[in-house]
Amino acid sequence: xxxxxxxxxxxxxxxxxxxxxxxxxxxxxxxxxxxxxxxxxxxxxxxxxxxxxxxxxxxxxxxxxxxxxxxxxxxxxxxxxxxxxxxxxxxxxxxxxxxxxxxxxxxxxxxxxxxxxxxxxxxxxxxxxxxxxxxxxxxxxxxxxxxxxxxxxxxxxxxxxxxxxxxxxxxxxxxxxxxxxxxxxxxxxxxxxxxxxxxxxxxxxxxxxxxxxxxxxxxxxxxxxxxxxxxxxxxxxxxxxxxxxxxxxxxxxxxxxxxxxxxxxxxxxxxxxxxxxxxxxxxxxxxxxxxxxxxxxxxxxxxxxxxxxxxxxxxxxxxxxxxxxxxxxxxxxxxxxxxxxxxxxxxxxxxxxxxxxxxxxxxxxxxxxxxxxxxxxxxxxxxxxxxxxxxxxxxxxxxxxxxxxxxxxxxxxxxxxxxxxxxxxxxxxxxxxxxxxxxxxxxxxxxxxxxxxxxxxxxxxxxxxxxxxxxxxxxxxxxxxxxxxxxxxxxxxxxxxxxxxxxxxxxxxxxxxxxxxxxxxxxxxxxxxxxxxxxxxxxxxxxxxxxxx
Amino acid sequence: xxxxxxxxxxxxxxxxxxxxxxxxxxxxxxxxxxxxxxxxxxxxxxxxxxxxxxxxxxxxxxxxxxxxxxxxxxxxxxxxxxxxxxxxxxxxxxxxxxxxxxxxxxxxxxxxxxxxxxxxxxxxxxxxxxxxxxxxxxxxxxxxxxxxxxxxxxxxxxxxxxxxxxxxxxxxxxxxxxxxxxxxxxxxxxxxxxxxxxxxxxxxxxxxxxxxxxxxxxxxxxxxxxxxxxxxxxxxxxxxxxxxxxxxxxxxxxxxxxxxxxxxxxxxxxxxxxxxxxxxxxxxxxxxxxxxxxxxxxxxxxxxxxxxxxxxxxxxxxxxxxxxxxxxxxxxxxxxxxx
Numbered sequence: 037x038x039x040x041x042x043x044x045x046x047x048x049x050x051x052x053x054x055x056x057x058x059x060x061x062x063x064x065x066x067x068x069x070x071x072x073x074x075x076x077x078x079x080x081x082x083x084x085x086x087x088x089x090x091x092x093x094x095x096x097x098x099x100x101x102x103x104x105x106x107x108x109x110x111x112x113x114x115x116x117x118x119x120x121x122x123x124x125x126x127x128x129x130x131x132x133x134x135x136x137x138x139x140x141x142x143x144x145x146x147x148x149x150x151x152x153x154x155x156x157x158x159x160x161x162x163x164x165x166x167x168x169x170x171x172x173x174x175x176x177x178x179x180x181x182x183x184x185x186x187x188x189x190x191x192x193x194x195x196x197x198x199x200x201x202x203x204x205x206x207x208x209x210x211x212x213x214x215x216x217x218x219x220x221x222x223x224x225x226x227x228x229x230x231x232x233x234x235x236x237x238x239x240x241x242x243x244x245x246x247x248x249x250x251x252x253x254x255x256x257x258x259x260x261x262x263x264x265x266x267x268x269x270x271x272x273x274x275x276x277x278x279x280x281x282x283x284x285x286x287x288x289x290x291x292x293x294x295x296x297x298x299x300x301x302x303x304x305x306x307x308x309x310x311x312x313x314x315x316x317x318x319x320x321x322x323x324x325x326x327x328x329x330x331x332x333x334x335x336x337x338x339x340x341x342x343x344x345x346x347x348x349x350x351x352x353x354x355x356x357x358x359x360x361x362x363x364x365x366x367x368x369x370x371x372x373x374x375x376x377x378x379x380x381x382x383x384x385x386x387x388x389x390x391x392x393x394x395x396x397x398x399x400x401x402x403x404x405x406x407x408x409x410x411x412x413x414x415x416x417x418x419x420x421x422x423x424x425x426x427x428x429x430x431x432x433x434x435x436x437x438x439x440x441x442x443x444x445x446x447x448x449x450x451x452x453x454x455x456x457x458x459x460x461x462x463x464x465x466x467x468x469x470x471x472x473x474x475x476x477x478x479x480x481x482x483x484x485x486x487x488x489x490x491x492x493x494x495x496x497x498x499x500x501x502x503x504x505x506x507x508x509x510x511x512x513x514x515x516x517x518x519x520x521x522x523x524x525x526x527x528x529x530x531x532x533x534x535x536x537x538x539x540x541x542x543x544x545x546x547x548x549x550x551x552x553x554x555x556x557x558x559x560x561x562x563x564x565x566x567x568x569x570x571x572x573x574x575x576x577x578x579x580x581x582x583x584x585x
Numbered sequence: 586x587x588x589x590x591x592x593x594x595x596x597x598x599x600x601x602x603x604x605x606x607x608x609x610x611x612x613x614x615x616x617x618x619x620x621x622x623x624x625x626x627x628x629x630x631x632x633x634x635x636x637x638x639x640x641x642x643x644x645x646x647x648x649x650x651x652x653x654x655x656x657x658x659x660x661x662x663x664x665x666x667x668x669x670x671x672x673x674x675x676x677x678x679x680x681x682x683x684x685x686x687x688x689x690x691x692x693x694x695x696x697x698x699x700x701x702x703x704x705x706x707x708x709x710x711x712x713x714x715x716x717x718x719x720x721x722x723x724x725x726x727x728x729x730x731x732x733x734x735x736x737x738x739x740x741x742x743x744x745x746x747x748x749x750x751x752x753x754x755x756x757x758x759x760x761x762x763x764x765x766x767x768x769x770x771x772x773x774x775x776x777x778x779x780x781x782x783x784x785x786x787x788x789x790x791x792x793x794x795x796x797x798x799x800x801x802x803x804x805x806x807x808x809x810x811x812x813x814x815x816x817x818x819x820x821x822x823x824x825x826x827x828x829x830x831x832x833x834x835x836x837x838x839x840x841x842x843x844x845x846x847x848x849x850x851x852x853x854x855x856x857x858x859x860x861x862x863x864x865x866x867x868x869x870x871x872x873x874x875x876x877x878x879x880x881x882x883x884x885x886x887x888x889x890x891x892x893x894x895x896x897x898x899x900x901x902x903x904x905x906x907x908x909x910x911x912x913x914x915x916x917x918x919x920x921x922x923x924x
Contacts, residue, residue, distance in 0.1 A: 076665065149798055157748070157787070158803040178788045256753055256791045257799075261783075263923045273755045276657050278912075279664065366629045435665075442666060541624075547794035549625040550817045550876070552801055 055395025056414065058388050059421040062462065066428060069436025070288070073281050076439065091267065091290060098249055098266045101180060105187035105248035106241050112188055113195025113240070114233070116338050118225065119331040120196070121203040122323060132335075134570035136193035136342055137512075141519035141566050142349075143540045144190075144253050145547065146559040150345030151186055151258075152177060153352070160344065182258035187251065191244045193342065197512065198240055198471055202232045211321075221327040235477075238302035239470040246295060246426035246466075267291050271429050288432045295427035299420045349556075349563050356557025367542065371561075374522055374538040377453060381460035382517035386510065388461060389468035392418055393476040396469075400477060422469040425462035433459050434528070452528070452536050460524060464517035471509050479505050511577025518573070519566040617647040618854050620843075621659045621672040625875070627652035632867075632874040639866040644857055655792075656758055656841075660686050663846060667691075673849035674858060676716065680840045681761055681911075683713045684904035692844040696856050701863045701881040704840065705899040713842035716862050717877040720836035720896050721762040722829040723749060723807040724814045730806050733830040737770055740832075741781045748787035750796045750805040754915050757792045758839070763809050764918055765907065766837035769900045775914075779921035786922065812836065812894050813876050819889040820873055828894070835898030841877065 116136075120129070139147060154160050155177040165173040177185065206228060214224045252268040259265075267287055274284035323331070361367050399415040425433075437455040483501045487493075492500065528541050537545075539562055546555035627633045627650040637648045653659050656677050663670050670691075678686055686692060695714040702708050704718055723740075725733050734740040740749075752760030771778045787805045790796040800808030812829040819825055843862060845855040861867055868879035872887050879886075 145795060145798075148795075149802070152799065152802060152804060156799075156802065156804045253791045253795065256756070257788060257795050260786070260788045261923055262753065262789060262919055269753075269755065276655070276661060277755060279661060364629060438665060442669070544794065545624045545628050547798060548792070549628060549631065550797070550814070550821070551630065552798060 052395040052398035055391035058391045059418050063421045072436050072439035102245045102248035104184045106245045108188045109192040109195050109244045112192040115334050116196040117199035119334040120200050123331050137570045138566045140190045140194050141523045143523050148257050150348045153348035154344045178260035186254045187248045195240050206232050235474050242302045291427045352556040353560025356553050370537045370539050370542045378518045378521040381457045381521040385461045385464035385517040389472045393472040396473050397477040397480045423466045426466050460521035464520050468513045475509050507577045511574035515570045515573040615647050618673050619649045619671050620674045620676050621651050622677045623656050624652040632870045635870040668848045672846045673851045673855045676843035680904050681907045684908035693847040695859045697859045703883050713844050715840045715842050715880040717871045717880050718840045719877040720812040722812045724810045724829050725807045727828045728826045736833045745784045748805040749807045750787045750799050751809040752796050753789050759793050770834045776917050776921040783922050816889050817876050831894040835900045836896035838899050838901045
């Protein structure tokens with residue numbers, strides 16, 4: 037026993053220190069960013085009294101908005117994942133999964149305009165019901181409903197993808213047992229499927245809530261009134277309009293505090309149930325008629341709802357002059373820059389994600405490190421460092437990087453690619469970790485004893501244990517991180533110049549000077565790129581054993 | 586695991602190397618004049634390329650445009666860089682920013698003669714020199730809207746399903762323009778006007794692009810933009826259906842200005858550029874690239890511009906007045922349209 041404990045320590049030393057270092061390094065960088073901003077003399081100083089009065093209402097209304105967005109994203113995600121789990125084979129299933137993933141990674145302006153084409157005042161839906169004199173069914177996308185719709189549109193597919201993967205990993209025996217006990221689909225969901233979903237739901241809710249909580253362009257564009265403003269709007273105002281940097285930092289810190297609170301809540305809710313790992317989704321038996329119909333209805337309905345705005349993006353973009361676009365050197369440079377930055381950012385995000393997730397599992401595994409209070413604190417910090425970037429506004433991050441670069445370098449523009457990569461990595465990490473952390477914890481729970489007794493370590497352990505389990509997830513998050521970086525406007529605003537731009541920046545530039553058609557063309561190119569990435573990359577990561585799933 | 590990470594790290598370094606070297610290469614033999622401007626001005630299709638081509642032979646220098654995301658972004662970038670800024674000239678601030686910009690003390694007198702200016706308003710600012718101007722206005726599609734309002738009062742009397750889409754004054758220049766326009770026309774009654782206008786506001790967007798995009802999709806009857814917007818559709822797209830709604834109240838103006846950065850080491854070259862700015866070589870580029878009126882000279886405008894609505898009365902508040910009241914007025918606006 038004593039010898040075995042020693043081996044475990046040896047193994048864990050290497051497997052968890054780098055992750056903690058990465059996490060603290062990133063937290064340190066964020067701290068530096070805030071410090072750098074506070075170091076600049078701003079224009080005015082806000083009084084504490086009005087500060088809190090102003091943000092009270094904002095916090096309240098944003099919490100309601102983000103809460104609704106989270107609840108609906110989760111509901112849609114569960115329904116969709118459950119239906120797709122039980123309808124494993126139909127033509128276009130794979131394409132549908134890839135298409136669903138793109139709604140989250142496209143620039144928000146593209147998504148919003150696509151939704152408006154479908155659900156706007158003059159959109160397809162309202163024209164359709166007006167033609168059929170079904171005025172009762174007409175919808176208005178402007179208001180709280182529109183904001184929530186857009187957020188659900190962007191986030192529910194991410195939730196669904198994560199949940200679907202958990203459902204596919206439920207061992208066939210569980211379903212066999214459920215069937216031999218004669219459980220109804222609802223009973224089966226409660227006893228077999230729901231427990232498999234609970235470990236990742238808190239993390240997913242956290243991500244969706246923070247995304248909605250910090251939404252900016254969408255809440256203004258679809259809100260209809262400034263009533264639904266988020267803190268992000270106030271931060272923009274403080275930095276851009278008033279140059280009141282201390283106020284901006286204070287507001288950003290409020291946002292961080294909310295994030296920290298949520299991380300703690302998510303940790304408290306995270307149940308420690310043991311997870312199973314299977315290599316192949318269990319085949320299913322025929323379902324009762326109503327469940328069968330419900331599953332097809334859900335898939336059909338959401339396929340139409342999710343694909344229609346993307347179709348609008350395609351139709352808008354199809355008339356663009358691509359020969360002219362492709363021949364312009366500005367476009368080619370922006371495209372090359374975007375692709376390289378996205379590839380670099382995605383690889384670093386995955387590497388960091390693996391390191392942090394392996395530290396996290398070390399600290400939470402009773403076999404490896406016991407349950408000391410120190411470990412719980414460290415583990416909380418890791419969770420916080422993995423989600424904090426969702427709460428740090430891109431504007432604050434960009435400003436901070438700019439100031440840091442300026443204080444240490446003669447030509448801050450030269451570090452623009454680095455700043456963009458750093459921002460992209462930070463933005464992708466929360467999504468990467470939401471998927472990797474539970475998956476890594478699972479392999480530890482299942483294989484640690486065996487691995488330690490066989491003295492399986494380092495590369496061989498990774499190859500034999502983690503890789504087969506994680507490869508599918510890795511393919512998906514690599515595609516996700518790549519496309520997130522591709523579609524992000526992020527921190528480029530302060531660094532942009534004639535020599536340095538990205539595709540989304542170019543898109544906004546076209547939009548900003550009446551060139552709507554060219555902008556729509558770039559949007560279509562981004563959509564096509566993201567779609568091919570989501571279609572191809574996960575395939576590269578699949579083994580032969582489960583190529584058919 | 587370690588090996589895996591090593592591979593990833595080295596791949597990363599390899600991939601990022603060419604990116605880093607791109608921005609390092611800068612021609613050094615000629616003097617370089619650096620102009621910070623907003624993105625649409627510096628774009629391939631904006632005024633920058635033609636201006637660069639015209640000015641470089643005259644000055645024997647290299648003219649370099651650096652784009653920021655917005656008009657205010659130009660000022661904030663120079664402010665952040667302080668004395669070590671690379672900018673010699675800030676081009677693209679508007680009159681609502683001049684007081685704020687002046688107070689930073691970062692800008693020097695332009696020294697150019699202003700006799701060539703042909704603005705509808707008097708101009709005597711020693712630091713900020715206009716290069717173009719425009720009038721804010723609502724733009725509509727004449728195939729869908731047959732009787733557009735001709736004043737704010739008429740707009741307020743339109744049915745509630747006559748929707749307009751406007752911009753947020755906290756994040757957008759036109760948004761602030763509309764706020765000031767209503768303020769100029771109605772004075773202290775502005776909050777009531779906003780309350781009456783509110784049911785007709787479809788939505789309030791972060792920037793001009795979103796609002797105009799919504800309008801082009803037919804979501805709103807009118808979008809807040811410029812009287813010169815129809816010129817783009819007429820000239821670049823041969824599309825004559827878009828019109829600006831002329832308001833008898835007069836139209837609020839936007840005057841775009843440039844200034845020399847005090848910390849610039851190219852003061853002579855910068856002054857040469859400021860003088861060049863008011864010459865035909867610069868001014869003639871403006872109408873069909875920036876879609877605004879040139880600030881100097883009374884030469885003929887490109888075909889199509891004669892069809893635009895020219896306001897009989899130009900409204901403009903001084904930068905000082907805007908700077909003093911903006912916060913209170915924005916708060917008042919928020920209270921009126923949020924309830």
